[in-house]
Amino acid sequence: MSDNLSALDKMTVKDLRNLALQVGNILGVHAMKKEELLEAIKEAKGITEDSTVDSIRAEANRRLKTKMGTLRTKKEEAREAGDKKTVKTLQRRINRLKKRTRKAA
DSSP, X not given: XXXXXHHHHHSOHHHHHHHHHHHOSOXXXXXXXXXXXXXXXXXXXXXXXXXXXXXXXXXXXXXXXXXXXXXXXXXXXXXXXXXXXXXXXXXXXXXXXXXXXXXXX
């Protein structure tokens, strides 16, 4: 099931329109945006998304972002204290967390 979802998400709007026309029962295909096409195709095929996966990812993203916030405050404190080495270290840690949030999204 998740393979179908990821395959649909990666398709272009043009491909999604062609697929929607093949599936049938979907009206106004050419006026729809990608999100609308995805919803219509999933509904027509009876594909349901696992919302628990999305909620887990969202929670992980929130935790990473709160951690980044605390690191930013520490970085500002170190910057005010004039500790360049700590500022550089904290900046690297923040950048790594940014990359992880992008992957998790």
